[in-house]
Amino acid sequence: MLHLQARMNLLFASGPAPLEVAVSLKIGSLTGLCGPSGSGKTTLLRILAGLTMPEKGIVRVGERTWLDTEHRINLATQQRKVGMVFQDAALFPNMSVRQNVEFAAENRRDPIVDELLERVGLTNLADRKPATLSGGQRQRVALIRALARRPQVLLLDEPFSALDRETRDQLLIELLRLHRQFGTTTVLVSHHQEEIQRVADQFIELKEGKASFREKKSEPDSASRQQVSGLITGIDVKANRVQVQIWLNDATITVNRPHKALKWQVGDTITLDVEPATTAENPTGD
Numbered sequence: 541m542l543h544l545q546a547r548m549n550l551l552f553a554s555g556p557a558p559l560e561v562a563v564s565l566k567i568g569s570l571t572g573l574c575g576p577s578g579s580g581k582t583t584l585l586r587i588l589a590g591l592t593m594p595e596k597g598i599v600r601v602g603e604r605t606w607l608d609t610e611h612r613i614n615l616a617t618q619q620r621k622v623g624m625v626f627q628d629a630a631l632f633p634n635m636s637v638r639q640n641v642e643f644a645a646e647n648r649r650d651p652i653v654d655e656l657l658e659r660v661g662l663t664n665l666a667d668r669k670p671a672t673l674s675g676g677q678r679q680r681v682a683l684i685r686a687l688a689r690r691p692q693v694l695l696l697d698e699p700f701s702a703l704d705r706e707t708r709d710q711l712l713i714e715l716l717r718l719h720r721q722f723g724t725t726t727v728l729v730s731h732h733q734e735e736i737q738r739v740a741d742q743f744i745e746l747k748e749g750k751a752s753f754r755e756k757k758s759e760p761d762s763a764s765r766q767q768v769s770g771l772i773t774g775i776d777v778k779a780n781r782v783q784v785q786i787w788l789n790d791a792t793i794t795v796n797r798p799h800k801a802l803k804w805q806v807g808d809t810i811t812l813d814v815e816p817a818t819t820a821e822n823p824t825g826d
């Protein structure tokens with residue numbers, strides 16, 4: 541488990557009040573961190589990363605203690621196995637995409653660099669400078685740069701909020717895949733509640749420094765029809781098939797009979813009614 545306890549006096553818009561949090565997150569889980577602006581979300585990530593020191597606190601990841609104020613333990617950020625991504629990708633502008641990722645890796649020849657570039661489809665852009673990339677491509681670089689350190693904990697502070705809806709959807713799917721492949725314990729701050737609802741296992745909700753924790757609502761009864769959201773990743777007009785990447789479990793399904801949906805395009809988000817023991821039925825675009 542990742543245990544986090546913190547107490548720190550903050551100056552909220554409404555006046556001074558303590559940030560008080562005590563949560564335990566499963567290793568390998570993805571936690572959505574939500575709450576209104578100024579409720580303490582960034583401060584909490586900074587405490588986990590070792591960038592802000594609480595008055596009292598414990599951060600324990602598995603067997604390792606990163607912070608224990610009572611016992612005067614406080615590992616520096618570089619000693620914590622943590623990767624961070626912010627809203628602004630903050631890439632080194634004078635370095636290429638590859639160099640940005642190499643810089644974070646243990647050494648330039650680390651095979652993880654090529655692997656990560658490949659996984660997010662950036663191999664062809666590896667020699668480009670950040671200024672020549674789109675916003676979504678820059679955030680992909682920031683994400684794989686954070687993973688190049690092989691972090692145990694991945695902290696994401698509204699990493700996709702400046703992007704358009706379609707790009708956000710795609711990047712959330714890529715994030716979910718990378719989070720699972722690398723087995724990171726991930727905390728994702730987002731203002732887009734319905735989006736993190738799709739990918740998070742659990743939620744921390746902050747309001748003026750007070751944290752409440754809730755598990756994801758259980759899935760609808762598997763014996764009944766349920767709605768799933770997905771992203772169209774491929775359309776084969778000749779074969780009459782549409783490939784849809786499903787949010788909930790990162791699966792890809794094939795929808796036959798797409799004749800009702802010729803207006804669909806790759807990148808569209810759709811909602812499907814799915815029944816047990818069938819692949820997909822009654823597609824309804826949204």
Ligand SMILES: Nc1ncnc2c1ncn2[C@@H]1O[C@H](COP(=O)(O)OP(=O)(O)OP(=O)(O)O)[C@@H](O)[C@H]1O
Nearest residue numbers: 549550551552553576577578579580581582583584
């Ligand atoms: N070191 C500090 N000492 C005292 N108050 C602080 C400190 N750092 C931040 N604050 C205050 O704590 C409150 C929470 O800030 P924080 O940036 O954590 O909120 P947030 O939820 O991330 O906000 P946003 O969604 O707007 O980014 C703010 O009112 C901020 O001014």
